[in-house]
Amino acid sequence: MPASEKPSTVAVVTGASRGAGRGIAIALGQHGVTVYVTGRSQKSGDSTLPGTIHETAAAVTAAGGKGIAVPCDHSDDRAVQALFEQVRNEQGRLDILVNNxxxxxxEIQAPGQFWEKPLKLGDLIDVGIRSGYVASWYAAPLMLDEERALIVFTSASGAAHYSMGPAYGAHKAGVDKMAFDMAVDFSAAKTNVTALSIWMGALATDRLLAIIASDEEKYGYLHDQIExxxxxxxxxxxxxxxxxxxKFNGETLIGAELGGRxxxxxxxxxxxSSCRDAHKVFPHQHFPLIVR
Incomplete structure (x- = not known):
């Protein structure tokens, strides 16, 4: 590589076939980032919603970055290990991990109480909380020697108020706390890795747009709020x-407020607009006490 050629920033965005992950991956591509796009959907019909990892990777490349599609079931630790081994072999490092x-x-939007809905809604405890831990565990060694590196957990205000049931709330609250605790360890080891969580607003994804369309009277107000x-x-x-x-290490941040910054x-x-202004909801405080 010529001395004048700066290596591309390397990122992994998990769960990027569609929705938030796809959008994040494409946006990073617009900044010239090499993005490893992970997910299970490889062809049309693999999900009830449109989108595949290959389509997202192609969109990242079209946006100006380099998209690399990697099929990965994030409930399979061996598959996650193979993903980060591929990143190590091909790039030798990792700058950004987005746990999405x-x-x-x-059925998460179905009426009824949690015990009246399918037990599979609890899968968010596995692919949501645990999967973020596993991905970060494999990613950290690739980041420790970098001048700066960033682990992001995508979260939402449901961490601090009721939203779509206890599994969803535990997922969001869990990743916020995980970011805080990982930050403590990264700081104790004197690394340049920052871990944080970002509350996203209501996103204009295929899933949410379909929900709004299903009941405009109930959900139509979201048109003016979606990101x-x-x-x-x-x-x-x-x-x-x-x-x-x-200075953001361990923080739970509101994406809209960062947009203003x-x-x-x-x-x-x-x-x-920030949920702090719209709904008077903001992240929980984490205390500095450390017990080891």
Missing amino acids: AAAIHD SPEFTGHVIWSLFRDEDLE YAILDSNGHTP
Whole structure:
């Protein structure tokens, strides 16, 4: 590689066949990032929703980055290990990990209490919380020697209020706390790795748009509140480039507020509103006490 040629930033975005992961991956591609796109959907029909890892990877490349599709079931630890071994073999390092994979089933929006819905909704405890731990466990050794590296958990305000049942709430609260605790370990080891969680707003994904269309009277108000799936990707890039990145280590941050900090406009030309303003909801405080 010529001395004048700067190596591309390397990222892994999990659960990127569609939705938030796809948007984040494409946004990072717009900044020239090499993005490993993971997920289970490899062909049309693998999911009830459109989107595959190959389509996302192609969109990343078209946006100006380099998309690399890697089939990965994040409930399979060996598959996750193979993913990061591939990154090590091909890149020798990792700059950004976005833990976004989550086992969200259509029935999560069904009426009724948690015991009246399918038990499989609890899969979010596995592919959602545990999967983020496993991916970070394999990713960390690839990041420890970097001048800066970033682990992001995609989360939402459901961590601090009721939203779609206890499994969803435990998922969001769990990843927020996981980011905080991982940050403690990264700091104790004197690394340059920052771990944090980002609350996204309601996203204009195929899933949410279908929900809104199913009952405009009930959900129509969301049209004025939704964020594009790409918005969080631009926020992540701005965080990664921030000279003060380390001061966010362990924090749970509201994406809309970061958009204001970095003057990031969404696709509609506006910065989304914060749930702190709209709903008086904000992240829990974590205390500095450390017990080892």
